[in-house]
Amino acid sequence: MTLWGHLERFAFIDLVNFVNNQTGTLSLGEAYQGRTLEMYLVKGKLRTLHADGFRIQEQMRVREIIYTLISQYNGKFEFDNRRLRSECDFWLDMDLAQLLTQAAQDTMIxxxxxxxxxxxxxxxxxxxxxxxxxxxxxxxxxxxxxxxxxxxxxxxxxxxxxxxxxxxxxxxxxxxxxxxxxxxxQPKLSERLPVLGQIQSVQGRAALPAKRSADAKPGCRLSKSWRRFTRSLH
CATH class of the missing domain: 1.10.10 (Arc Repressor Mutant, subunit A)
Structure with missing residues (x-):
């Protein structure tokens, strides 16, 4: 069976639901950044994904492509279940309907x-x-x-x-x-700096009297002690 058409008339998620229990190749013309996508589906599982003939192996990239298809794609498609592939050619095992449902919910935010x-x-x-x-x-x-x-x-x-x-x-x-x-x-650094500045300012003022005492010259302290000593003799 070969099924083809244009997604301007109905949503991509509806197409996937229609072929969900089938096994075959789903082709999407210029679907992602101008590249043609080719997916091999096995009973609702996404087992391979190519973009212009190149393998898409990273799951993060696959998810990104699915998000794009949900929100933007309205081009041509073709589904062919006549050409079966060996399991040794598979490198993905992702539930396409679940991915689409999650992507559809996320794009609503x-x-x-x-x-x-x-x-x-x-x-x-x-x-x-x-x-x-x-x-x-x-x-x-x-x-x-x-x-x-x-x-x-x-x-x-x-x-x-x-x-x-x-x-x-x-x-x-x-x-x-x-x-x-x-x-x-997490508060931004710009929001934390005024608070840190206030803390440092308070700490600086509290330490100021002790610093002045420490900065007193030894000669001044000695002369005061000598005057107290001489007074005690009178």
Missing amino acids: PENELPRPHDKFVDACLAKPFADLVQSDALQDKWQQIQPYLGWGISAAELTGQLFYSERELRVTLHRLLLAGAVLP
């Missing part, structure tokens, strides 16, 4: 509500277990991955170098963790 890429967050040190506050297994899983990096504060941009998620995914995750009360924004 307005951009201006998300933290900026370099906004840092720290652990809020919850009194209750995180699982008691959030029922989403996906968010609980991401929390377990992100929490070890929160000790000194970390941003979505920095987390992309540590975890296999796109920057937008991590911004969305930090946004949801913030709403759950699991993380707190």
Whole structure:
């Protein structure tokens, strides 16, 4: 069976739901940065992904491409289930419907509500277990991955170098963790400097009298002692 058409008339996620139980190759013309994508699906699982014939192996890149398809793509497609491939050619094992559902939910959050890429967050040190506050297994899983990096504060941009998620995914995750009360924004250095300046100023004023006493000349102290001694003789 070969199925083809144009995605201007219906959404990409609807196409995936239609072929979800099929095994075959889904081609999308100029779908990502002007490149043609080719996905091999096995009963809803994404097993291979090529862009203009080149392998896309990193899961973070795969997720980024899925986000792009959800939000932007409306080009031509073709699905062919006549050419089967051997399992030895597979390098991915990702649930495409789950990826699309998550991406669709994330794209519904307005951009201006998300933290900026370099906004840092720290652990809020919850009194209750995180699982008691959030029922989403996906968010609980991401929390377990992100929490070890929160000790000194970390941003979505920095987390992309540590975890296999796109920057937008991590911004969305930090946004949801913030709403759950699991993380707190880390104060910026510019916000901490006035407080540090006040502390240093108070410390400086408190130490000033002791410094003046220490700076007194030895000759002055000796002359005062001599005058007290001579008075005692009269």
